[in-house]
Amino acid sequence: MTITDLSRPILPDAGSPLLSLRRVSKHYVMGDSTLFALKEIDLTIQPGEFVAIMGPSGSGKSTCMNILGCLDRPSMGDYTLAGHLVSDLATDDLARIRNQYIGFVFQQFNLLPRTTAQENVALPLLYQREPSVDHASRMQRAKTKLELVGLGARLDHHPAQLSGGQQQRVAIARALVNQPALILADEPTGALDSQTSEEVMQLLQALNQQGITIVLVTHELDIAHYARRIITFRDGQIVSDDAHTPNQDHAVSGGQS
Ligand SMILES: Nc1ncnc2c1ncn2[C@@H]1O[C@H](COP(=O)(O)OP(=O)(O)OP(=O)(O)O)[C@@H](O)[C@H]1O
Numbered sequence: 001m002t003i004t005d006l007s008r009p010i011l012p013d014a015g016s017p018l019l020s021l022r023r024v025s026k027h028y029v030m031g032d033s034t035l036f037a038l039k040e041i042d043l044t045i046q047p048g049e050f051v052a053i054m055g056p057s058g059s060g061k062s063t064c065m066n067i068l069g070c071l072d073r074p075s076m077g078d079y080t081l082a083g084h085l086v087s088d089l090a091t092d093d094l095a096r097i098r099n100q101y102i103g104f105v106f107q108q109f110n111l112l113p114r115t116t117a118q119e120n121v122a123l124p125l126l127y128q129r130e131p132s133v134d135h136a137s138r139m140q141r142a143k144t145k146l147e148l149v150g151l152g153a154r155l156d157h158h159p160a161q162l163s164g165g166q167q168q169r170v171a172i173a174r175a176l177v178n179q180p181a182l183i184l185a186d187e188p189t190g191a192l193d194s195q196t197s198e199e200v201m202q203l204l205q206a207l208n209q210q211g212i213t214i215v216l217v218t219h220e221l222d223i224a225h226y227a228r229r230i231i232t233f234r235d236g237q238i239v240s241d242d243a244h245t246p247n248q249d250h251a252v253s254g255g256q257s
C-alpha cells in the first residue's frame with residue numbers, strides 16, 4: 001500500500017503536535033438557556049496517532065469532531081492544526097485548511113447516488129484551488145485510491161451497486177484523494193455489520209500504519225480497540241484519555257474486493 005501520487009501537505013515540525021485544542025468550549029443559545037456542548041476541552045494529538053473517541057449520546061463527540069474538521073468554530077478557546085491557529089480563520093480559509101489537511105468519513109457514506117465510484121472519489125479534487133488538475137488526472141488519482149482500498153474492479157459501479165462495506169471503502173478512498181494528514185471518521189462502522197466493520201477498521205489501521213493520523217468516534221468497544229489511544233467524553237468534557245494496545249487479532253494483509 002503506497003501513497004505517492006501527490007505531495008503531502010506541509011506537516012508541523014518534528015515533535016510538534018498535529019493538532020491541539022486549548023480550553024475549547026462550544027455553546028448553543030436556545031431561547032433563555034445556554035447549552036454547553038463542550039466545556040473547556042484540552043486535547044493534543046501527535047502526527048501518526050490513532051485515536052478513538054467514545055462516550056454517551058449527547059456528550060459532545062460530534063461537536064468536537066466538527067471543530068477538529070474545521071466544519072465549525074469553537075465559541076471560546078484555541079484550535080491549532082499543523083501550526084495554523086484555525087479558531088480565528090475566516091470561512092474561506094477554514095475551507096482551504098480543511099481541503100489541504102483533512103479527509104472525512106461518515107456513518108452514512110455520503111456518496112452521490114447517480115455517480116460512479118471513481119467520480120465520487122474524484123470529487124474533492126474539483127474543489128482544490130491550486131494547481132487546477134484536469135479531468136483525466138483527477139480520474140487517475142481516484143483510480144489509484146480505489147485500487148488502494150481494494151476496489152480497482154469497481155470503478156464504474158454506482159453506490160447502489162456496491163455493498164455497504166464497499167461503499168464505505170469508496171468513501172475512504174474519497175477521504176484519501178487529497179493526501180490528507182488527518183482522517184476524521186464519525187461512527188464509520190455505525191451502518192455496517194460486524195464482519196464488514198472489521199474490514200473497514202483493518203483498512204483504517206493499515207492507513208494509520210502508513211502515517212496518516214486517524215481520529216474516529218465509535219459507540220462500540222470492539223471498534224475502539226483498533227486504536228492506540230481511547231478518549232471518553234461525558235457531558236462535554238474529557239473524562240478519560242488512555243493509551244491502548246491495539247487489537248491485532250484479526251489483522252489481515254492484502255486488499256479485498
Ligand atoms: N446545532 C445545535 N444546536 C443546539 N444544540 C446542539 C447543536 N448541536 C449539538 N447540540 C447539542 O450539543 C450536545 C452534544 O451533541 P453532539 O452531537 O456533539 O453529541 P454526540 O456525543 O455526538 O452524540 P451521539 O453519540 O448521539 O452522536 C447535545 O446535547 C446536543 O443536543
Ligand SMILES: [Mg+2]
Pocket residue numbers: 061062063
Ligand atoms: Mg455524534
